[in-house]
Amino acid sequence: MTHTSPSLIVEVIARYDEALDIVVFELADPHGRELPAFSAGAHIDVRVKDGVIRQYSLCNHSDERDRYLIGVLRDPASRGGSSAMHDEIQIGDLVQISAPKNHFPLKPAQRIVLLAGGIGITPLLCMAERLAHTDGAFELHYCTRSRERTAFYQRLVEADFAAQVHFHFDDGEPSQHLNLDTLLGQPDADTRVYVCGPKGFIDAVMTTCKANGWPNDQVHTEYFSGAEIDSSQDGSFEVRIASSGESFTVPADKTVHQVLSENGIEVMVSCEQGVCGTCLTRVLEGEPDHRDLYLEDHEHAANDQFTPCCSRSKSKVLVLDL
Template sequence: MSGTPLSLIVEVKARHEEAQDIVTLELADPHGRPLPAFSAGAHIDVQVKPGVVRQYSLCNHPEERDRYLIGVLRDPTSRGGSVAMHEEIREGDLVQISAPKNHFALKPAGRTLLLAGGIGITPLLCMAERLAHLEADFALHYCTRSAERTAFRKRIAASGFAERVHFHFDDGAPEQKLDLKALLATPAPDTRVYVCGPTGFIDAVLSTAKASGWPGERLHTEYFAGAVADTSDDDSFEVRIASSGASFTVPADKTVHQVLTENGIEVMVSCEQGVCGTCLTRVLEGEPDHRDLYLDDDEHAANDQFTPCCSRARSKVLVLDL
C-alpha cells in the first residue's frame, strides 16, 4: 500500500481468544516507552504482511499509554487481512502500525446511544469506557449472532458500566432481540447515536433513525468494509493533475488510484474500499461518482473531494488538486 504512514514498531505482547472467530492482540512498544495518545473511536493501520494493511479500532481505555488493544474477526470473505492476523501473527512478533487516527470521535451530548453489531463493538467499547469515566449518560446495545460469538463479555461484566449494556443475540428469545423501531421511535433532544458493525446493520440503524426523524448530524457511523458497487455500467473518464496539467485515462476496469500509481503519482491509500478516508483528494473541477462510506451526504453533495481508491467520475473529466 504505497504511502501508508506506518511510523511505529510494536510488539505483540499478548494474544487472546475472545470469542468464536475473534482474537484480541495487545500491542506495546518493545522498549516499554509510552505509545502516542488516542481518543475514543480511534483506529490504527496495521501492516498484516507486506502489501497488506488493514484498519483496526482501539478498544482499550483511551487514557492508557502503555498498550493498544485491537480485536480481529476472522472473516471468511477476507482479502488476506483477518485470516493472516488469526493464523500468522503471534505473541512476540514485531508489527508495523500507524499512529492512531480518529474519524469517529465522540462529541458532546446530553445522552449517547451506542449500537454495536458484531466486531463493531471495538470502538464503541472504548467509547463506553470514556463515557463511564466522565459519568455521562449512555447506553450500549450489543448485537451478535450468539453468546459464543460475543467478545468482551467478561470485561463488560466486570466493568462499572455493566448495567448500561444490553446484549441482543440472533439465536436468543424474541423478546431480547433489539427493537430498533422502539429504541429510535422518538428523536430525543441532545442525544447522539453511534453505530458500528456490518454494512447491513449500520444501514438498518440509519434508515430506522431517519424514518423516525432523527437529524443526520446526530447519527455517527463507522463502517468496517466498503459496499459492493455495481460496476456493470462503468465507463472510462479522464483525470487531470492541476499542478502539471497532465491528463490520464481511467479505464472501466481500473481505479483512479491505480492509474495515478502507474504514472508515478503517489496518493496515500490504506483500506482501498472507501472506508478509512486516507486517500481523500480535493476535486477542483468535475463531478465525482462517490462510492465511499467515509464522507457524509452533505460532503458528497459538495463534490469538492473524493476517494480515488474506489470512487469514479460522473463527468468526463475530473481535475484533481495534486
C-alpha cells in the first residue's frame, strides 16, 4: 500500500481559482495554532485520499506561521491527485499533511536567477519574496502558455519587486519570449540558477546551462513529474533483502516497490515517479537502472542507493539494505 507519514491535520479555510485550471488552497490549523516553520522552496505531502499522496510547494511568505498556501494545477493526465484536489477538496474539509520538507533550498549567492515554467512558479514565488525581504539581488522569469494560465499574476505585478519580474507568454509577441541563450549565455561564478516547471522546460534550461559551461552546483532544479521512460525493453530481475536473504522476482510490468509491498515489505513512497526521494533505499550489491529525477548525476554514478518506486536494475540481482 502506498503511504507516507503525514503528521498534521489542517483545515481548508479558503480555496479559489487563481488561473485557468489552477486552484489555490489555504490551509490552517483547525484550532488556530501556529504551523511548523518552513523555508523558501519547501513543500508538503498532502494525503489527497486513501492511497494518494502528492507533494505541493508552499507559495506563501516563509515568515507566515498561521497558514500554508498551495497552488494545484489540474493535470489532464492526473493519476488521481490533482483531479481529486480540484473536484473533492472543499472549504471546511480536514486534510492530513506532512510537516514542510525542503529539497530545493535557497543557497547564498550574490545574484539569483529564478526560472519558472507554469505551475513551477509556486516554490519560486516564495523564493522571490524571501530574496526581496532580505534585499537579495535576483530576477524572476515566468513562462506560461498565456496570461489566463498565469497563476499569481496580480500578486507579482503588485509586489514591491515587480520590476524584477519578467513574464513570457507563449501566445505573446515573439520579442517577449524567453531567450535562454541570451539569459544564460555566460556563466557567472557569483550567480545561482533555480528552475522549476514541466520536465521539458527544465530540460531546456539544463541543456542551455550545460552547453554554456555552467557548473552543475550553480544550477538547481525541482521537478513536478517523473521522466518519460521507454519501458518496452524492460525485463525481469531479482531483488534480495540483505537482512533476511529473501529473494523476489521483479517482472517487467511491476515496480520494485510493488513487488516488495506484495510480499509484506513496506518501503515508504509518496510521488511514485522518482521526484520526491521519499522511497530512497540503499543498494549493497548490483547496479541500479536509475529512472528518477531526484538524485544528482554523481549520486547515480555511485550506485549505492536508488528509488524503488520507478528505478529498476541493470544487473541480474540487486541486494537492498532492508
